[in-house]
Amino acid sequence: MKGPMKRRILGPCATVFTAANTGSWRLERPDVDTDKCVHCGICSQYCPVDCIRVNKAEAKIEFDWNYCKGCGICANECPKHAIRLIEERGNN
Template identity: 65%
Template sequence: MEKQQNMPTNTPAKRRVLGPCSHILVAANTGSWRMERPQVDEEACIRCGICSKYCPTACITVNKEGCPLEFDWHYCKGCGICANECPRQALSMIPEGSGE
């Protein structure tokens, strides 16, 4: 297990590693697993950052200046935790590949 934790990765420094298995998963482009993706309702979003805090792969960036949320689609797994934790229900999960 120690060997896995010390493996170098090509990921940005902002990535949180939550355990030995997640360290390996974060190292790969795992966005291709996604069946659904989050969609933001910009009018409802207050940019509180709760979605970013709960994201297990830290792939959500919240800009307080009124810019839309930014997702790193290479690492978003479509787990829906962000949509579940949003206090304003500003995130919803839509099927991957939909034109919305």
């Protein structure tokens, strides 16, 4: 038996990966209680899709709603319990 066939592989891969708008999957969305929030940025660090920005100049948390899936990790990790999930869509 002969050894494995040699193949000519052209690289690098020509596929370009881009992020799709996945916010439409969301059933719940995070809501920030601005009185409790201390802008520590822990929610941003734990966000699996990196869609949370802490704007310290304006003292607010900004979400990229095009990519937020409403997973709730930010709410679970907030040490001040300043984030809660609220229903995104009404009951049909």
